Amino acid sequence: SYPTSLHIEEISTSIVRSHRETTQYRPEELQALRWKVFSREEIHAYQSKSVDEMWQHCAVRLTDAVQYVVEFAKRIPGFRQLCQNDQIALLKSGSMEVVLVRMSRMFNTENNTVFFDGKFAGTELFKSLACSDLIAAVFDFAHNLCALRLTEQQMAVFTALVLINADRPCLEDRERVQKVRRDVELALSHILHRDNQESLLHKLYQRVPVLKSLCALHIEKLRWFRQLYPLTVHSLFPPLYKELFG
Numbered sequence: 001s002y003p004t005s006l007h008i009e010e011i012s013t014s015i016v017r018s019h020r021e022t023t024q025y026r027p028e029e030l031q032a033l034r035w036k037v038f039s040r041e042e043i044h045a046y047q048s049k050s051v052d053e054m055w056q057h058c059a060v061r062l063t064d065a066v067q068y069v070v071e072f073a074k075r076i077p078g079f080r081q082l083c084q085n086d087q088i089a090l091l092k093s094g095s096m097e098v099v100l101v102r103m104s105r106m107f108n109t110e111n112n113t114v115f116f117d118g119k120f121a122g123t124e125l126f127k128s129l130a131c132s133d134l135i136a137a138v139f140d141f142a143h144n145l146c147a148l149r150l151t152e153q154q155m156a157v158f159t160a161l162v163l164i165n166a167d168r169p170c171l172e173d174r175e176r177v178q179k180v181r182r183d184v185e186l187a188l189s190h191i192l193h194r195d196n197q198e199s200l201l202h203k204l205y206q207r208v209p210v211l212k213s214l215c216a217l218h219i220e221k222l223r224w225f226r227q228l229y230p231l232t233v234h235s236l237f238p239p240l241y242k243e244l245f246g
């Protein structure tokens with residue numbers, strides 16, 4: 001049955017509510033924080049960490065963000081009705097993508113800093129990770145998306161669309177995922193039409209391949225790191241991080 005416009009309104013409202021309930025920092029809180037940057041001494045302390053210490057530190061922080069994305073996914077209409085295998089497959093391939101999209105809300109384009117450990121950090125703070133290409137790509141992506149100035153509602157429905165993707169690997173019931181995705185696509189068109197910003201749709205879809213390559217780079221770097229420090233990953237990385245990205 002073709003979804004009625006009332007049904008699409010309900011889907012949009014439900015996704016926006018889920019987003020609001022699962023973002024740990026509200027936009028106004030971030031506004032207050034955005035000029036809280038690290039001192040030279042603090043930056044030097046991070047740069048003096050060993051590679052494995054800094055990787056573990058970042059994995060723990062990112063897992064904080066990922067947990068909220070898992071909660072968001074569970075509240076997307078139709079997600080819970082998918083089989084367990086498909087819910088996990090969508091989260092394995094999509095949760096870091098959503099963290100990176102959401103990261104653009106915690107990015108300050110004026111001084112090119114991102115929220116990290118309570119303050120805003122520039123790329124130089126992450127030097128000891130020994131993967132400056134990944135960090136540069138993360139910052140570039142966040143900068144470009146931040147420049148689109150998405151509203152919370154547009155962000156909410158776009159991140160739902162990033163997660164509900166029937167082309168992901170290892171899905172058992174693609175048809176079912178496609179049905180859920182169709183409603184989310186209609187919700188995004190509805191919201192952009194209502195905001196008189198249909199031009200954003202094309203720009204958002206253009207960012208999806210970059211997002212995929214960014215996540216592939218993250219997995220590649222994690223593999224490189226795990227070869228060097230297997231015990232750190234095995235015993236000190238958060239289980240959720242290992243389960244989703246390992």
Ligand SMILES: COc1ccc2c(n1)CCN(C(C)=O)[C@H]2C(=O)Nc1ccc(OCc2ccccc2OC)cc1
Binds near residue numbers: 061103115118126
């Ligand atoms: C929803 O959006 C957000 C955005 C940011 C944060 C949060 N939520 C809440 C949790 N959080 C805290 C507690 O600091 C923030 C965070 O994790 N920041 C952060 C972590 C790592 C970074 O670069 C390293 C890196 C990047 C990509 C892949 C692997 C990486 O390293 C191995 C940069 C920033």
